[in-house]
Amino acid sequence: AIFTLARVITIALETAPGPSFAFFGGLIGASALILFKPGWVVQPARIAAGAVGFVLAFVIAGASGSGILPETIPFVFIAATISVSGMVLPGISGSFMLLLLGLYEFMTGAAADFGSGVSALVTGGNAEGVAANGSVIGVYALGAVVGFLTTAHVVKRALDRYPGTTFVFLVSLLIGALRYPLIRVNQTTELAPGPMAAVVAAAIVGGGFIIVVDQYTDDLEYDEYS
Numbered sequence: 110a111i112f113t114l115a116r117v118i119t120i121a122l123e124t125a126p127g128p129s130f131a132f133f134g135g136l137i138g139a140s141a142l143i144l145f146k147p148g149w150v151v152q153p154a155r156i157a158a159g160a161v162g163f164v165l166a167f168v169i170a171g172a173s174g175s176g177i178l179p180e181t182i183p184f185v186f187i188a189a190t191i192s193v194s195g196m197v198l199p200g201i202s203g204s205f206m207l208l209l210l211g212l213y214e215f216m217t218g219a220a221a222d223f224g225s226g227v228s229a230l231v232t233g234g235n236a237e238g239v240a241a242n243g244s245v246i247g248v249y250a251l252g253a254v255v256g257f258l259t260t261a262h263v264v265k266r267a268l269d270r271y272p273g274t275t276f277v278f279l280v281s282l283l284i285g286a287l288r289y290p291l292i293r294v295n296q297t298t299e300l301a302p303g304p305m306a307a308v309v310a311a312a313i314v315g316g317g318f319i320i321v322v323d324q325y326t327d328d329l330e331y332d333e334y335s
Contacts, residue, residue, distance in 0.1 A: 115220035122214055127298035128311035133208060134290035135315025141283035143323050144276075155277040162278040166209060166285030173211030174292030180215045182248050188212050189252025194264045196257070201279050209286045219245040 121129045149155045172178055192206035207213040219242045226239035267275045298304050 113224075115217045115224060118217045119214075119221040122217070125307070127294050127304060128307045130290040130293040130297070131308040131311040132315040134287055134294070135312040135317075136319055137205065137283050137287055137290065138312075139316035139319035141280055141287075143319065144280045144283070149273075149277050152273075155274050158274045158278040159281040162281030163285040166282040167288050169209055170286050170289035170292070173209065174289050174296070176211070178211045180212065182245065184210075185212065185216070185245060185248050186252040186255075189249045190256030190260050193253040193256035194261045196261060198264060198268075198279055201282065205283075205286070209282075209289060211289070216245070216249065 118129075149159065169178075178184065188207060188210045191210070192203040195201050195203035195206050204213065207216055222238050223242035223246055226242060230239060264275075294308055298308055
């Protein structure tokens with residue numbers, strides 16, 4: 110991924126940020142729609158969990174979109190300990206956590222530049238930035254290990270003891286987190302028919318992709334969290 114996908118994503122974010130974030134928004138929105146169950150809204154404990162999840166994600170997404178959260182090594186470590194919990198969270202990924210925390214572009218850029226630097230180093234070219242970007246990736250990897258031994262276990266225990274309530278909280282995170290791609294789309298898109306059409310199309314493609322994948326993965330059920 111460092112040598113391939115990260116570079117593709119970085120180029121997309123640099124050349125077409127509005128449609129790229131709209132695509133991410135489509136992915137997130139469709140995921141929340143598919144995972145949501147109407148029966149949740151009549152259960153007080155789950156309503157409360159949903160409210161907390163939504164508000165938490167909404168506030169963090171606003172801070173990320175405003176550039177308040179720092180792109181520093183210590184914060185990369187903290188983000189890694191949180192994002193690795195995506196490995197044990199149904200419906201949530203580590204990339205989603207990085208997006209919510211405002212570090213997705215920073216980390217994909219560091220990964221892509223590191224990959225390019227290593228390739229240049231192997232071929233005898235200019236390997237500028239390998240050490241700096243390698244440090245970022247190394248700190249993230251260390252944070253991921255720590256998170257896997259701590260945060261992920263806490264989340265797994267919550268899922269085991271309170272599966273339904275925890276799952277409602279997670280789906281509400283998705284809904285609240287939609288604020289971030291909306292902010293980034295607004296920041297990077299001109300209010301003109303062409304750019305707006307591209308944004309809408311990208312969101313539809315992202316949402317459609319999730320719906321199609323869901324249709325072909327009917328054997329993967331989340332009934333245990335209902």
